[in-house]
Amino acid sequence: MKLLKTLTALFIPDAQADRVVPPTGFTATLTTFSAAAMAFLAVFAMALTLASGRLADRWSNELARSSTLRISAPEDQMQVQIAAALKVLETTPGVASARALTAEEQKALLEPFFGPDLPVEDLPIPQLIEVNETSTGYDSTGLRLRLAAEVPGAVLDDHTRWRKPLVAAASRIRLLGWTAFLLIGGAMAAMITLAASAALSANTQVIKVLRLVGAQDSYIAGAFVRRFTYRGFVGAAIGALAGTAAIWLLPEAETSSGFLTGLGFQGTHWLWPLCIPVLGGAVALAATRAAAHRKLREMP
């Protein structure tokens, strides 16, 4: 209830209480502008974070838990080696299942490269075996040693080898995105604190008079807090809107795996920028309140 009252008090301005502090004009516009600029940047930080998160998830999910065994052998030995390989795999801890691809499946894999008319059956192409891991995974070095001994024509393509650094890079970028987001929030808090402190100092005489006629600190602080929260909120709303529009207007490239083209929002993520004005208002509120109470404690 109390919270609700505080919140409504924030947005239904107490006209009289707000008039006791003289209007500021130009500097007010500057505060709103800075809040807008911060929010604009925050949208990009947010987009970067979400996009790299998506990328990391995709890479780790799509490629996780599956690897490929490639067997190249003279035609007469092929079936023997396949059987031997499957047997090795079946007895390897951490392998959930293993299955030789059918000719049709292999043909489908090659089609993008050689066209639909390739007579796969007649070519000495390697046989692929799809290996699905359990959640714990297998020991790839151990498996390679056993395969080398029992199936000389087998090569294990373990995707983790190149997947791991990519996932690590994406995670790092996501971390950077969050850091940028927090830094933007901190810079916004610093900017509002400076602006609010300047406003408080410029109004020392007003504050003194208000104290003399019996105003409590909460009343005086409230007049400033409402002002700066409003500016922070409105500025952040404008900036978030502009930032979101800019991302929406980014030219769309075809390659879905590319990184830059993934920068943007997908689905419900488009709603995320909505929280930027709220955060902007909250940061402005907290910063102004702290500045006001600090200043008021210095005064009799």
Place this chain on the structure above:
Amino acid sequence: MIELDNVAYSYGGGELLSEISLQLSPGSFHFLTGPSGAGKTTFMKLCYGALQPTAGQARLFDRDVRSLDRDEMAMMRRRIGVVHQDCQFLDHLPISENIALPLNVSGRDNIDELANLKELMAWVGLKSRADALPPELSGGERQRAALARAVIMSPDVILADEPTGNIDWEMSQRLLRLLVELNRMGKTVMVATHDMNLIRAAKGQIQARVLRIANRRVQLAGADL
């Protein structure tokens, strides 16, 4: 209502005021006089808690001023109306809003109170100047406005620091009559002034005591004025 017990005050150098013991009882009317720089304003500030005594104890409505936190001090200010020597207005608000400021900051700015405001403006003769900004008023008008602001919360105590400082005799008389009227309504009044004529004029109208600051002490002056 206001009790000073062996109070002393110093701004950092030597003591400006020493060994002051005094009680303002309800309904009393006091003048405070003394040469310029003797410490009248300082004494007034001790009486409304703007300054804390450097020695001794000051009690406002039975509360030691040292024990009051900031919010309690604000509540105390609502019970003591002060006419400051330099008025202390918000220069960007019209005088009517300045007079209503104590109501506004205490959340009492409702319809009834605002009707009182009209009456009060008429009482101090500022009805026609309601929309003027403080810097646009004459010295006397400002001081009457300051008095109106001091009484709008109907405080129990009114402290007026040189309320007739820069106005002519006619206007001083008028201001004095306002203060006397308030005293007759039961308010405790203290007026700092160096105007002996004002004190003589008051003595004809009410029972007033005169306090004089001399040699850092506050003494009750005799009948010889």
